[in-house]
Amino acid sequence: MTVELLSNYYYYLKEKKAEGKKIIAHMAHDNIPEELIDAAGFVPLNMIFAGNDELMNSSHDYLPPSTCSFAQSCIGLFSEKPNNFDFLELIDYFMVSNHCVSDICASEIITKYFSIPRLNFYISYTLSENALEYYKLELHDLKQQLEKIKGSEIKEENLNESIKRYNNFKKKLLEVNNLEIKGKTKLEIFQKAMLYGPDFLPELDTIIQNSQPQRSNNLKELILTGCSIFINDYLIDLIEESGGNIVFFDTWIGDNYFSQIFDDAILNSKENPYNLLLYRYRNNVGGDHMVPEYLENKVTKLEKIIQNYRKKTGKPLGVINHIIKFCDHISINSAFLKEKLQEKKIPILNLERDYSRANRGQLSTRIEAFIEMM
Amino acid sequence: MSVFADDVVTFTSMLKMAYNLLVGNSYLKRKKFREKKKLIAVALPFSDLAYACGAISVFPVRMQIFEINKYLLALGSFSSIFGWKSITNVLGFLKKLEFKSINKTIDDIIDDVIDTINKKYNQMYDLGVESGIPTDFCYGIKSLYGMYVAKGKNVEANLNFTIRCSAWNKYLESLKTIKNPAKNIWIDVPPRNIGNSLEILTNNFSKAINELEDITGITCTDNRLREHFTLRNQICQHYKTIIHEIGASDFYPSNPATFAEILALLTISFHDYNSNVKRYAENMSSLVNEMKERIRKGIGMECSKMPRILITPIFGGWEPKSHEIIYELGGRSLYADWELLGFLENINVSNNSNPIEEYARFIMNISSNKMGCDNDTLTDSYLNLAKKLNVDGLIFFQLFGCHSISNCYKLLRDKLRREEIPSTALTFNKIGENVEQVKTRLGAFMEMFK
Numbered sequence: 099m100t101v102e103l104l105s106n107y108y109y110y111l112k113e114k115k116a117e118g119k120k121i122i123a124h125m126a127h128d129n130i131p132e133e134l135i136d137a138a139g140f141v142p143l144n145m146i147f148a149g150n151d152e153l154m155n156s157s158h159d160y161l162p163p164s165t166c167s168f169a170q171s172c173i174g175l176f177s178e179k180p181n182n183f184d185f186l187e188l189i190d191y192f193m194v195s196n197h198c199v200s201d202i203c204a205s206e207i208i209t210k211y212f213s214i215p216r217l218n219f220y221i222s223y224t225l226s227e228n229a230l231e232y233y234k235l236e237l238h239d240l241k242q243q244l245e246k247i248k249g250s251e252i253k254e255e256n257l258n259e260s261i262k263r264y265n266n267f268k269k270k271l272l273e274v275n276n277l278e279i280k281g282k283t284k285l286e287i288f289q290k291a292m293l294y295g296p297d298f299l300p301e302l303d304t305i306i307q308n309s310q311p312q313r314s315n316n317l318k319e320l321i322l323t324g325c326s327i328f329i330n331d332y333l334i335d336l337i338e339e340s341g342g343n344i345v346f347f348d349t350w351i352g353d354n355y356f357s358q359i360f361d362d363a364i365l366n367s368k369e370n371p372y373n374l375l376l377y378r379y380r381n382n383v384g385g386d387h388m389v390p391e392y393l394e395n396k397v398t399k400l401e402k403i404i405q406n407y408r409k410k411t412g413k414p415l416g417v418i419n420h421i422i423k424f425c426d427h428i429s430i431n432s433a434f435l436k437e438k439l440q441e442k443k444i445p446i447l448n449l450e451r452d453y454s455r456a457n458r459g460q461l462s463t464r465i466e467a468f469i470e471m472m
Numbered sequence: 473m474s475v476f477a478d479d480v481v482t483f484t485s486m487l488k489m490a491y492n493l494l495v496g497n498s499y500l501k502r503k504k505f506r507e508k509k510k511l512i513a514v515a516l517p518f519s520d521l522a523y524a525c526g527a528i529s530v531f532p533v534r535m536q537i538f539e540i541n542k543y544l545l546a547l548g549s550f551s552s553i554f555g556w557k558s559i560t561n562v563l564g565f566l567k568k569l570e571f572k573s574i575n576k577t578i579d580d581i582i583d584d585v586i587d588t589i590n591k592k593y594n595q596m597y598d599l600g601v602e603s604g605i606p607t608d609f610c611y612g613i614k615s616l617y618g619m620y621v622a623k624g625k626n627v628e629a630n631l632n633f634t635i636r637c638s639a640w641n642k643y644l645e646s647l648k649t650i651k652n653p654a655k656n657i658w659i660d661v662p663p664r665n666i667g668n669s670l671e672i673l674t675n676n677f678s679k680a681i682n683e684l685e686d687i688t689g690i691t692c693t694d695n696r697l698r699e700h701f702t703l704r705n706q707i708c709q710h711y712k713t714i715i716h717e718i719g720a721s722d723f724y725p726s727n728p729a730t731f732a733e734i735l736a737l738l739t740i741s742f743h744d745y746n747s748n749v750k751r752y753a754e755n756m757s758s759l760v761n762e763m764k765e766r767i768r769k770g771i772g773m774e775c776s777k778m779p780r781i782l783i784t785p786i787f788g789g790w791e792p793k794s795h796e797i798i799y800e801l802g803g804r805s806l807y808a809d810w811e812l813l814g815f816l817e818n819i820n821v822s823n824n825s826n827p828i829e830e831y832a833r834f835i836m837n838i839s840s841n842k843m844g845c846d847n848d849t850l851t852d853s854y855l856n857l858a859k860k861l862n863v864d865g866l867i868f869f870q871l872f873g874c875h876s877i878s879n880c881y882k883l884l885r886d887k888l889r890r891e892e893i894p895s896t897a898l899t900f901n902k903i904g905e906n907v908e909q910v911k912t913r914l915g916a917f918m919e920m921f922k
Contacts, residue, residue, distance in 0.1 A: 160882050162899075164608070164872050196663055196845060198638035203879040206846050210883070220663035220845055223634040223641050228672045229660055235667035389634070389645040390658060424608050426639040426875060433604035434649040450606075 100330055101182055103286075107293055108185040114141045120247060121188050122217065125172050125205060126195035127350045128358065128385050129221050131237065131375050132295065133260040138244040138252050143189060144292045145172050146351055149331025151454045153178060160207045166424040167452040168328065169204035176212040191247070193217045197387050198426050217243050223389050225380060233379050237372055257371040265365065267296040271356035274302060278311035281320075281344030282334045288351050289329050317343035318469045319413055321403060323396070324420040324428040326351040333451075336458065337418070340465040345415070346403055354384060386427040393431050397438045404444060416445040416472045418465070423452040445472050483726070484559055485758035486734055490585040491548045492746040492755075493737070496534030500747060503528050504626070510688050513627040513654065515616050516787070517815045519744045520831065521680060522631055524700040526690030531743035532619035535626055536592050541584040586733060589740060590792055590903045596622065597902060603650070605643075610874040611789030611902060613643045617650075625652035628687050631680070633659045633835075636845050637876035657683045665840040673832040681828070697827035701819040703749045708816040710756035711738060715808045715816075718763055720861050722776035725766035728804035732783075732795030734759070735807040739786055742810055778804045779864035779921040784854065785809050785877050789900055790869045791910045801918040803865075812857045814842030847880035854880075855887045864921060866895040867914070894920050 111121055118139075124130050125145035132142040148154075153174030154167045160177070161170060175183055192214040194205040209216035219240050222229035241252055274287050287305060291298045320342045326349040327333050337344060347353060358378050368374045382388070383395045404415045419435060421428045432448045439446045447468040451457055492499070503509040511530050512522035519529030540548075547559050593615050600618030601607055607614075624630075624647065632644040647653060659680050662669035681692045690696075714735070718724065724731050745752035766772050779802070783794055787809045795805035810816055814837055820830040844850040858866050866888060870878040881897050888895045896917045898910055 161879050162870055162872075162881075165875055165879060194846060196636065196638075199636055199876040200638075200879070202636070202846055203875070206848065207882070210848075218664070222660050222662060224658060224660040226658075226660060226676075228676055231672050232660075232662045232669060235662075235669060236664075239666050387638075389641050390632075390648070390656060392642075392645060393649070424873070424875060426609075426637075426642055429606045429608050430639065430642045431646050431649065432606065434646065 103290060103293075103329070104182040104185065108188075110294065110297075111141065111143070111185045111188045115188055120190040122191045122193060123186075123189045123214075124193035124195060124219075125169075125201055126193065126197040126219070127201075127387070128354045128382065129195065129197055129379075129387060130193065130219060131240070133257060133264050133371075133375070134237065134240060134244065134252070136260040136264070136295070137257040138248050140190075140244065140247075142295065145175075146289060146292055146326065146328045147175060147183070147330055148172065148328040149333070149453050151452075151456075153180065154453045157204075160211065161203065164424055165203070166198075166200040166426070167422050168325070168425070169200035171328075171453065172204050173207055176208050189214055191215050191217050193219055196220045200424070200426070221379075221387070223387065225383065225388055225391075230376055230380055233376060234372070237375060254371055261360070261371055261374055262365065263296040265359050267291070267299050267302075268356040268359045270299060270302045270306070272359070273306055275346070275353065275356065277306065277309050278313075279309060280312045280338070281322075281342075281347075282338055283312070285327060285334050285344070285347065285351070288347065288355075292351060292355060317341055318472050319343055319345045319407075319411075319415050321346040321348055321400065321415050321417045322352070322420055323348040323400060323417055324432075325349065325422040325425055327420070331453070332455075332458070333420070333461075336462055337465055340462055341469045342416075342418070342465060344418075345407070348384075348400065348403065349420070354386075357384075358382060392427075393434060393438075396435060397442075400439065400444070401442060414445075414472070416468065417447070418468070419446060419448045421448060421450040423450055483730075483734070483759065483762055485755045485762055486737065487544070487547065487559065488551070489741055489746065489752075489755050489759075490737060491540075491544060491551075492748070492751065493534065493741050494538040494540050494544070494585065494588060495548060496530070496747060497537045500528070500530055500535060500626075503747070510629075511627040512657075512684070512687075513620070513624065513630045514744055516633070516635075517742050517810060518631055518633045518659075520700060520704055520819075521677065521692075522684060523704075523745075523749055524697045525681060525684035525692045526688040526696075527628070527684060528747050529631075529744040530627065530747050531740075532616065532623055532627075533589075533592060533596060534744065534747065535623035536596075536619070538588050538592060540588065544584065586736070586792055593789070594903050605646070608873050609639055609643070610871045610878075611900065612787070612871070613639055613873075615789070617643065617646070620647055620650050624650055624654060627654045629655040629657050629683070631657050631659070631684075634661050635839070636663065636843060639873075639875060655683075655687075661835060661839050663839070663845040665836050670829070670832055670836055673836055674826070674829045677828050677832055694827050697831070698821045698823075700749065701821045701827060701831070703753050704745070705818050705821065707742075707745065707749070707753050707756050708818065710753075710760045711742070711816050712811065713760050714738070714763065715806070715811050716861070718760075718767070719806050719808070720780075721767075722774065723767055723772055724775050724804070725763040725772040727773055727799070728775050728778060729796050729799035732799070732805040732807060735805075736786065736792060736795070739807055739809055742815070775804050778802060779918070780804055780806060780861065781865045781867055782806050782808065782858050782861060782863040783867045783869070784812060785869060788871055788874060788877070789903070791898070791900060791907060792903060793907050794867065794898075794910060794914065797911050797914050798867075798918065801915060803918055803921065805867075806861060806863065808857060808861070812842070812853050814838040814853070847883050850877065851880050851884040851887055854884050855891065855893075858888065858893055859891065863893065865917065866893055867917065868895060868897045869900050870897045872899060872901040 120140040123143040135142040148168045148171035153171040156178045157170040157173035322344045510527040512527045522529040596615040596618030600614040603621045605617040798805045819834045
């Protein structure tokens with residue numbers, strides 16, 4: 099699937115470029131206002147490709163090995179220029195942002211050493227009123243950066259239109275999230291959707307219409323939280339081979355992305371579209387960038403998902419907390435998260451790993467043991 | 473190490489600072505229980521607001537009980553009766569008698585100060601790891617976590633500044649997961665200086681001040697702020713003199729290894745000014761005077777032939793034997809992290825200024841122009857200081873698990889190469905863990921200057 103996906107994506111971006119659109123890549127997770135990029139007439143490219151050790155290891159000329167494997171892989175994509183990733187050549191700008199410090203470092207290295215012009219978009223670490231004020235400044239600054247490239251103003255009606263487009267798109271992904279299909283299938287849909295954005299809507303409609311429930315009675319049902327599973331990663335296969343099925347992706351590629359929607363009342367209540375983006379920022383309490391309430395919010399959210407699921411299906415859910423090695427955000431509080439969930443009798447596995455294939459056997463054993471214990 | 477001791481005997485202020493650093497536990501107990509002062513925990517030199525609000529800042533490791541060399545302890549007791557100045561005279565006199573045991577004792581004192589601090593750091597590191605902090609994180613964060621586990625309950629609040637390092641920010645959040653957590657006062661520092669971010673930061677400081685006032689019951693007036701900033705400005709001025717005037721000169725008031733030791737001690741104690749700004753300012757002033765006096769008298773060491781090496785960063789952990797090794801290899805070391813990151817800059821205290829806004833400007837300068845929200849800015853800070861100090865080489869400590877500063881080495885190396893400043897990176901995990909490797913690497917590096 100991956101080869102075909104990436105190959106088609108290349109042609110998609112090429113078409114966009116032919117239409118005069120600029121491609122703007124970023125690796126900053128759920129904090130980037132894609133709608134603003136879209137409203138400028140450009141294409142946001144989510145850097146969601148990681149999962150193999152060659153990419154990870156080929157970044158060591160630039161970063162020490164004790165760097166998050168995702169950030170390393172992003173650099174590896176540019177230094178290795180692997181087959182199937184030709185579309186990276188089409189990137190016009192790379193956004194440097196501070197989702198985490200490895201994000202800053204990797205993005206900066208990509209712009210500097212691979213000669214891709216840079217855009218900046220930084221956000222505060224808290225969700226206070228002042229942080230909101232600061233977010234407004236950054237939005238304004240990004241708007242100006244984009245307008246400079248575009249050569250004209252980004253009109254509010256265009257931004258409104260983009261916000262609506264993305265909102266409908268994310269609502270549709272929520273529907274996909276509720277489909278009774280295997281975790282791997284669901285993940286592939288999410289990954290593809292995050293590449294194509296709202297242009298993927300018609301395909302999403304078809305998927306939903308044609309979807310047949312995939313029973314997975316023998317598999318243990320799980321939530322994946324923590325770090326995302328990126329395109330090219332074998333982890334989802336490993337989980338399914340080990341007898342698990344992810345029914346809920348509480349990650350950037352998953353709920354953290356498509357749960358950031360506006361209901362119609364909010365959508366129509368704000369005269370200024372920038373206020374909608376602010377509203378969303380304020381409500382992104384589950385984003386792992388944030389302090390100081392991230393932990394409590396995470397525990398509450400997971401508990402709620404599990405309760406709802408039990409109410410709906412009568413089944414329990416286990417949690418796999420996916421920790422990419424050296425991830426600042428997910429790693430540091432993993433012991434605390436485990437303790438809190440275990441107090442609530444929720445089974446949880448802190449699964450720490452990098453993308454090394456040599457670890458596959460060990461990971462498999464751990465997942466199998468966890469599933470058996472469930 | 474006799475040569476170190478010889479120097480230090482005449483640096484009373486250094487003995488005093490070392491003593492103050494190590495006896496923090498009893499000092500802070502007295503302040504907290506007898507004088508009913510409020511203790512506020514800080515890490516990195518972010519202690520100013522707490523002082524201005526009438527609290528006492530404490531870098532958590534100082535709440536530990538250190539195994540202080542019994543002679544240093546005796547000197548401390550002696551000083552409380554006769555004053556520190558008399559100690560120099562006594563030590564100098566004893567040293568002149570050249571009793572072997574006395575010389576040994578003095579050597580031990582100096583060795584012990586640094587060793588004691590380092591041992592404690594390592595203990596805290598182990599405690600941090602035992603208490604659940606993943607081993608992925610840097611030495612600094614693991615040790616700090618251990619410090620909070622051990623003694624965090626004794627403080628009223630933690631003063632938490634968000635910075636560019638996401639591990640740091642998340643570590644601050646994790647403090648509340650430790651048993652009996654103190655209140656957390658957050659200061660969200662805007663990542664960039666755009667638009668009215670200075671105003672936003674000023675407002676964030678005002679809110680933090682309100683929270684501190686609630687704890688201390690003392691109103692933080694503009695005058696209080698100015699008074700404190702004036703004192704810390706004096707400290708910084710002295711610190712700068714030591715780095716730029718004395719450190720960059722070719723005649724040191726001491727053996728260069730001792731000089732580096734003093735700089736290392738300053739790096740540690742500057743976090744919280746040893747919990748007493750006035751005393752710290754006086755010690756800094758004495759230290760500079762003592763240094764200048766020695767230079768004036770021609771006491772010290774001519775070191776124009778010794779390559780000047782900037783060792784950085786050290787505040788998050790480094791191998792403390794480095795300067796000694798470099799000295800043995802014919803070089804001299806400089807530690808200047810706080811200068812590099814902008815913490816020694818002046819805060820405007822003029823009467824017509826708003827002191828909170830001035831402090832915001834000071835922090836914003838660190839955040840935007842020195843530490844930077846990206847590595848281009850940060851590496852420029854390293855480069856600029858290296859050029860300003862006219863160093864012959866730079867040694868960069870690359871901490872295992874540091875994803876913020878350690879990751880900038882490639883960029884820094886490229887910039888240093890363009891300026892023809894040799895550099896090398898030393899990996900570091902824990903104090904004392906790979907001294908032999910450090911020796912080998914430094915040996916190879918120092919060969920370049922022969």
